[in-house]
Amino acid sequence: MGLSKTPAIVLKSRKWGDADRIVTFFTLKHGKVRGVARGARRMKSRFGSALEPFVHCDLDLFEKQGDSLYRISQASIRQSFYTLRDSLETITGAARLANLAGAVTADGDAVPRVFHALLEGFRAIGQSEDAATTAALYELEILRFAGYLPHLERCNSCQSTATDRWFFSPRAGGTLCGPCARHEPVRCALISPASLAFFRQALRMDPALLPRLKATAPVREELRDAIELYVDYVAGRSLPKSGVLFAAERRSTYRRTPSPVASGNANRV
């Protein structure tokens, strides 16, 4: 490939050696790639904050033959999404999207619609009053464009459309009726009729309108729980949860305000 220029979103950045960073990007032209940025941790590095997670930048990559890592020769910021760093809720929401985009796409596989869903997700989380739910809705968008759209219209096993209780099965990639869910080998999440209606509406809507969706607290909890279950199944590993930064805070006797992220309530069938 030699030298290549592409718009990119920083998914992850980790320290390497004395002053370098290894950065994982989701690029528009080449999908997920990893590159080494020499001297990126030095005070006067030319990269500045362009290699921080969630930054949308223009990237100059250089491919060295026989090396799986690209050399990052330049990165200039298009949109920093710096306000995402203003609260733990927005940081964890954006981190969920970045981790998901990295987990459901293969190295070097360009998926422009996932790229744009990630960008839209960051923008929506930055403006949302409920970052965790907004993040969950955009996780659905990324799953949709990565080829994992959940099917919620009927039982994905017996095709029944009527049941007393609906469950979300990550293995089936959608809803299961109560009797079929009992035979599922993996954990399923119980979905109330209100949550299922909200879930279906979210999948039918124009992605640009997703931030307008409002739901009650129990619906938000059920939705997040089902999506986190599905994301882990699709990714093949457990990704950090939306409550990762709040676990100890809930236990703390010094807590002032209730945590905005509720614990999951999935029932094991």
Added chain:
Amino acid sequence: MDHKGILAALVGELTKLPGIGRKTAQRLAFHILKQPDEDATRLADAIRAVKERLGLCRQCRNIAEGDLCGICQDPKRDQTRVVVVEEVPTLHAIEATGGYKGLYHVLAGALSPLDGVGPADIKAQDLVDRVAGSAVEEVIVATSPTIEGEATAIYLSRLIAPLGIRISRIALGVPVGMDLEYADEVTLLKSLDGRREIA
């Protein structure tokens, strides 16, 4: 073990060090082999002393020879301020400036929602337990201006503020000696946010 095995064992141990590959490890092993006996012995003694005599300070988790580090034992230090850092090298960098005379607290990490590092993985609760009901009046968060450092700073502010203790964040902005025209937009925005009056 023959001479090849002895040398290979040394190379193997050196390779475990950060930033040392097999070639560098071999070069270092041959250098040690060629060194005078007393130099190699001093190196071995220094490594042994670090492992046998040094540990972590019970109070702040700085490196200490004994229960408490020199900073925590020093009665002349300002007991009303605590600077919170992610790792020990940052503590030594601040100490090297000579401009801060208070205490420290090492978190031994930073929160990372990208890697699943949560509050239970760092020494945040130790800090709360330490400063609650103590003479500490201000906690200064000196975590890196990375996503991990920012998340840690916000988290600490939520824990510490209800205790009635002032919590502040180190200033973020352009480094001394830099031309402003080369600063990126985030750095410039942060430096404008953190501006101060000069008259």
